[in-house]
Amino acid sequence: MELSTIPQLFPAFEKELQREIQEQGEIRSFKSEEQLMRTGQYFRSTMLILNGLVKIYREDEEGNEFFMYYLQPGQACALSMVCAAEHKRSAIMAKAVKDTEIIAIPLQYMEEWMGKYKSWNHFVISTYRSRFEELLTTIDHIAFRGMDERLEFYLKKHQETMGANLITINHQEIANELNSSREVISRLLKKMEQFGKVKLHRNAIEIIQL
Amino acid sequence: MELSTIPQLFPAFEKELQREIQEQGEIRSFKSEEQLMRTGQYFRSTMLILNGLVKIYREDEEGNEFFMYYLQPGQACALSMVCAAEHKRSAIMAKAVKDTEIIAIPLQYMEEWMGKYKSWNHFVISTYRSRFEELLTTIDHIAFRGMDERLEFYLKKHQETMGANLITINHQEIANELNSSREVISRLLKKMEQFGKVKLHRNAIEIIQL
DNA sequence: TTCAATAGGTGACGAAGGTCACAATAAGGA
DNA sequence: TCCTTATTGTGACCTTCGTCACCTATTGAA
Structure with a gap:
């Protein structure tokens, strides 16, 4: 992937921000079926999906898993933002369903950029928004269907x-x-x-x- | 209530922001049992709870309602933020369970302040965060319990x-x-x-x- | 080709929870 | 007090779904 994909996947980001992401972010690869996040884990970074496909699950204590939604390239994991920011354990599990590459943004930058880049701020908020809606849909289904x-x-x-x-x-x-x-x-x-x-x-x- | 409660309820807000809220916000009162938001409604403002108590419900097409969480004084309705920002219909219903006063912030200010006041930005994000967690808990219960x-x-x-x-x-x-x-x-x-x-x-x- | 492993099919049964009918008990007016 | 209404209690029954037992079909390795 490298230098070309960030501007493609995140065209709304300022050039400067795109550069910072490339500099500070750490690219990680996962094979299909591999777990990106485990329930109970702590985060020090949030992750942006570069390519591939990720599924997000809720798990209970007995290890039952429950599919909530997909994450596609150009999207971020809202939960990793929540958890990183609040220094809490992950309440969810993420699994690659195709070979997947992500870029991990350390917490410190994630926060710094909130003030520094309007587009980042907007991205974070719209990530929360869209996942919020997904969760509501999920609740609908299990509650009413x-x-x-x-x-x-x-x-x-x-x-x-x-x-x-x-x-x-x-x-x-x-x-x-x-x-x-x-x-x-x-x-x-x-x-x-x-x-x-x-x-x-x-x-x-x-x-x-x- | 008036001039005293905003600083009390939202101590983290800048003085200037507190003043703006008081100037631009519109206070509305609701009797116990009254609906603050209806499913299907459009929003042009977000609401901060000043006093009283509010319950948030999800409704389906047949009018079944499903309790999700409480909103208390000093908190904001995350959904009204989502809906206002995205010009979408409300997917939820809010009902006062005590006599309640809220202050409605028009969409334009809500967005303007995001860039202008760090504390507002932080407030909006942490509102999303905490409601996100509430929803996850709700999903746990209906999925696994x-x-x-x-x-x-x-x-x-x-x-x-x-x-x-x-x-x-x-x-x-x-x-x-x-x-x-x-x-x-x-x-x-x-x-x-x-x-x-x-x-x-x-x-x-x-x-x-x- | 044989056999073990994996995937899928099916009947029997039970538990949770929804529905229906109706009884029993308040509480509040007239 | 008497009557009406709202609330709660309960048994019978049904549907959905989870579980168990066991079967069949497919596949791939030895």
């Missing part, structure tokens, strides 16, 4: 984010991400197949009509 | 926020706020009474031991 609707929504999100109609995932993983069980997901998928919404394959689900 | 635990948590929050062991509320209202049904809440409360955790009265619940 049944597993069938949640599964459809999950597949739809996956489809949009990946830009593909063939989702390569198995039932067990979906169950984990929705905090449900494999059998339930299998049954619901079967029903969706009967309604012509999807076509089931081994290790893959083909979206027909959602 | 049963109704029994959620009810206990609900009562505990109520107790802490009101600073009283006697909660005047009926079972139906609790059910609404937890998006459950009256019978379920009645049964769970009965069970809690048998365990000596609460004592039930008409229109009131007395907290013994949670």
Whole structure:
């Protein structure tokens, strides 16, 4: 990647800020399936996604994980901002779903830039905003919807984010991400197949009509 | 209230900012039970709570409401910030639970002050932060916990926020706020009474031991 | 090709929680 | 006091979902 991608991904940032990011930020690479953040971890930096794709999960004490939203290139992890700023443990887990590169911004710069660069300030705030809305949507689903609707929504999100109609995932993983069980997901998928919404394959689900 | 309370409630704000708030902000009063914000409404201002107490709810299309968190004097509604800034409809509902006064800050100042006053900037960001955490806690509860635990948590929050062991509320209202049904809440409360955790009265619940 | 591992299918069952019907108890007016 | 209304209690029943047991199908390595 290097010198070209920062201006491309963050065109709204001042030239000077783009330069500082490149100077002070530390690039880290993660293989697909690798964890970027673990629940309980402390942060001394926030992370901007350069390429790849990241999923954000909430975990409980028993290790149940619960998928909340995707992070794409050009976005930042709002939680890493919260945690770094408040010196708190991470309450979430982040996992790469493709090979992913991020750039880690140390806390000190993150704060310094807030006063120094308008665009950074705006970026931080709009990151909070958009994640706030994602969380509200998530709450809607688990509070008001049944597993069938949640599964459809999950597949739809996956489809949009990946830009593909063939989702390569198995039932067990979906169950984990929705905090449900494999059998339930299998049954619901079967029903969706009967309604012509999807076509089931081994290790893959083909979206027909959602 | 008037000229004294702003410095008291927002001591971190610059004198000049406190003055501007008083000049540009519009004070509004709400009786207990009155709605401050409705789902679907547009905002042109954000609101700071001066006194009283406000509850924030998520609503779905069928009018089910779902309690998320309290707002107390000295706090701001993060959602009104999001909505005002993005010119979006409100996705939440706010209701006064005591007689409440707020001060409404028009969008233009809210944005102007972001650059002008460090303390305002910090206030906005820390408002997002704390509400973010509240939402995560809420998600935890509905994703991982049963109704029994959620009810206990609900009562505990109520107790802490009101600073009283006697909660005047009926079972139906609790059910609404937890998006459950009256019978379920009645049964769970009965069970809690048998365990000596609460004592039930008409229109009131007395907290013994949670 | 054989076998073990992985993925998915299915029936039985139980627990949590929602719904319905209706009884029992206040509380508050007329 | 008597009647109406609001609140709470309770049993019966249903749906959704989680769990268990066990089966079948696919795949890939030995």
